[in-house]
Amino acid sequence: MVNSRFQDDSAQYGDFNLYAVKLALEKALTSENKAQAGFRADVMIGEDAQYLANRDSIETSGTAGVTNEDQNSNALFLEQAYAQFRIPVGNGWDWKVGKFVTTLGYEVIERPANMNITYGLLWQNAYPLWYTGVLTSYRFDDNFDAKLGVVNGSNSDNNTTISGQGDGVAVLASLNVTAPGGNANWSNNFQYSTNTENDSDVSITNSSYPIAGASGSGTGASYIYNSWGNWAPKFADDKLLFAFDAVLGAYTPSGGPANGATTWWGAGAYTKYQFNDWFYLASRGEYFGSDNQNKTGVTSTGTPATGSVSWWEYTLTAGFNVIDNLLIRAEYRLDWGTNISGNTSNNTQSGGPAHYAGAEVVYSF
DSSP states (O other), X not given: OEEOBSSSSOOOTTOOOOOOEEEEEEEOOOSSOSOEEEEEEEEEESHHHHHHHOOOOOOBXXXXXXXXXXXXXTOEEEEEEEEEEEEOSTTOEEEEEEEEEOSOOSOOSSGGGSSSSSOOHHHHHTOOOEEEXXXXXEEXXXXXXXXXXXXXXXXXXXXXXXXXXXXXXXXXXXEEEEOTTSSEEEEEEXXXXXXXXXXXXXXXXXXXXXXXXXXXXXXXXXXXXXXXXXXXXXXXXXXXXXXXXXXXXXXXXXXXXXXXXXXEEEEEEEEEEEOSSSEEEEEEEEEEEESSSTTTOOOSSSSOOSSOEEEEEEEEEEEEEEETTEEEEEEEEEEXXXXXXXXXXXXXXXXXXXXXXXXXXXXXX
């Protein structure tokens, strides 16, 4: 493995890594429109678990947080744990109460469910991963369904206060549109939070500059709008898949712009072609930008710089379905942009290019 990216989804050069062992236990709701209840719990053990539990990880003033380079295959991460139930109103009104994954973004926490091995720029920098609260969903018909939720602040198990170091309260809303043929989907998602984004990814934990990635470092308001979609053209007989992901976010601190205001945006495009039963190729191209460095924390001074950030990446992944339930993938990734490569502690950052090459073995059961 070769890796020089200045990103948290990283690994020691040349090492073998136990990304995750995931166990899921669920009593799912049936398709019947009647009063019923169930539950789901997802537990992840491995090196990803340590990173996912606390992604506040950019080195600041020489102090490093948690990254995938802090390898610990014994780490534990409770991804989800919720009760679910259905109220037989209309077409069926579903509820989740507890801890559940985000409604934002095209990529998900489970690497094998994504087209690529590494997480994308948008997944790493633009979105929270999970919430604790209440989420309700309703399917109007085969083409439209919606979600509405009230949760603690992003990536937080704690209280719902909006004062001082509290995690804030967030409101979630989603509208999903499915094509009549079922081969395309368009999802629109919105999040409003009364506080900073806890551990959305990188952050500068300088109390003078509470930013969108700093856990509990200041009050204000965060807004995120996300749109993603996919399309499997029928002429390709389910072999070809296109997808996109786009985001616009902003944080406005209660103390005014000098206290860490920032705006970020990005877009990604995905393509996958299944050549036959055992081989596919997938590619991803992404751009992530922000009007200053408060969101990304790419400087080493502790005081956010005023310059804008522009990051780019392209990834190519080959997948081999060797036998039932066994997947082997190989990947090459290229990153470039504002201080994308190097180390903050000794101020050796550069615009790249940074290269990654790696392989993954996945067994599903």
